[in-house]
Amino acid sequence: MLSSPAPVDEMPSLNHSYLCTQILRQLLQNPDCLALIELTLDIDRGLTPDISVYPSTALQPDFLEDVTRVSQMPLLAIEVISANQNIQDLLHKAKRLVAAGVKTVWVLEPYGRTVFVTTTDHPPAIAQDLRLETHGITIDFAALFQSDRPGH
DSSP, X not given: OOOOXXXXXXXXXXXXXXXXXXXXXXXXXXXXXXXXXXXXXXXXXXXXXXXXXXXXXXXXXXXXXXXXXXXXXOSEEEEEOOTTOOHHHHHHHHHHHHHTTOSEEEEEETTTTEEEEEESSSOOEEOSSSEEEETTEEEEHHHHTGGGSTTO
């Protein structure tokens, strides 16, 4: 009897983890924003962007009573595509996030060094510049790839 292989979990890759960390480093330099990783938003059965960015005073943790789903939507959600993820799935996720109240979603596709931008006003589009700004939040995506130059 043949058995079908177990489903492969979508596990973040080295590039995914590296890029999320580098994005977070840039975000932490801005005192006006609060960047949270893997925060589950109260959308459908729960939707979890790689990084959610809020104004610095928008959320406060309560260490005596935790929250598993946050109803307040971030200004910005950032997704980084892993090797085992499909771009179409993440662009669909971006649309769902925006429909639920997230102002802007950036989806980074590392192989092509491409950022897809989805906003409440526009469907997903490829960013023309890799230094993006929204709601006072800036990320220089070109700087994220500096370590893969020859000699670095």
